[in-house]
Amino acid sequence: MFTGIVEDLGTVESLTRGADFAALAVSSDVVVTDRTLLGESIAVNGVCLTVTSIHGTTFTADVMHETLRRSSLGSLCRGSHVNVERAMPADSRFSGHIVSGHIDGTGDVQSIVRDGIATVYTIGAPRNLMRFIAEKGSIAVEGISLTVTFADERSFGVSIIPHTSEHTVLPERKVGDLVNLEIDPIARYVDRLLSMPQADTDEHSEPTSVSAPTLTRNFLLDHGF
Structure with a gap:
């Protein structure tokens, strides 16, 4: 979890493509230290990847076909900058929101407008994702925990403070570029609960001592809520 x-900001050293996967090498002297272990998770532009090798301050990871298809990682090349974050240790402060590193899809940057010291990005997203994105809610864009400033049926906005601009890849994105999106997982689970009727008890079910209330819109x- 992230x-x-x-x-x-890591730097892509190489992206070597196979038939249905790619091997990605990223250098970062902040994330890759003597405590970085093989098999641990590092988010690259919001995508959870597993470290397969370490060489100095560079780590490699395999990127499967599904990940290439559903994220923007396939467009990376040598020299590209990427946001990197190690998995959250259990004893650390939780400064952002729950991010799994499992990308739900991509959006496209529709406009970039200055607003005082901030920069407002309007990002278009598919309708099947927009239903989970709410004003003042959380969204991960390129792995960055951000607050939604507005949302309609086709797009949403995020306001970027100078610190975020200075320490992430967002300033390198321009109108038309694709960005990785991960919705707030809480919204995903609520939607699943609302869409699935409560299972009826039958002879194969384990008996329960407490009957849970049916989760409906009116109940919430x-x-x-």
Whole structure:
């Protein structure tokens, strides 16, 4: 699990493509230290990858076909900058929001507008993702934990403070570029609960001592959601 608080801007050393996968090498003297272990997870532009080798301050990871298809990692090349974040240790502060590193899809940058010291990015997203994105809610864009400033049926906005601009890849994105999106997982689970009817008890079910209330829209509204 990650928090969406980017630790460093890494640099792509290579992206070697196979028939249905790619081998990615990224250098970062902040993320890759003597404590970095084979098999641990590092998020690259929001995509959770497994470290397969370490050479100095460079780590490699395999990127499967599904990941290449559903994310923007396939467009990387040598010299590209990427947001990198190690998995969150259990004893650390939780500064962002819950980020799994499992990309839900990509959006496209529709506009970039200055607003005082901030920069507002409007990002278009598919309708099947927009239903999970709400004003003042959380969204991970290129692995960055951000707050949604507005949302309609086709797009949403995020306001970027100078610190985020200075320490992430967002300033390198321009209108038309694709960005990785991960919705707030809480919204995903609520949607699943609402869309699946409660299973009926049958002879194969384990007996329960407490009958859970049916989760409905009215139930959530009555309880302050």
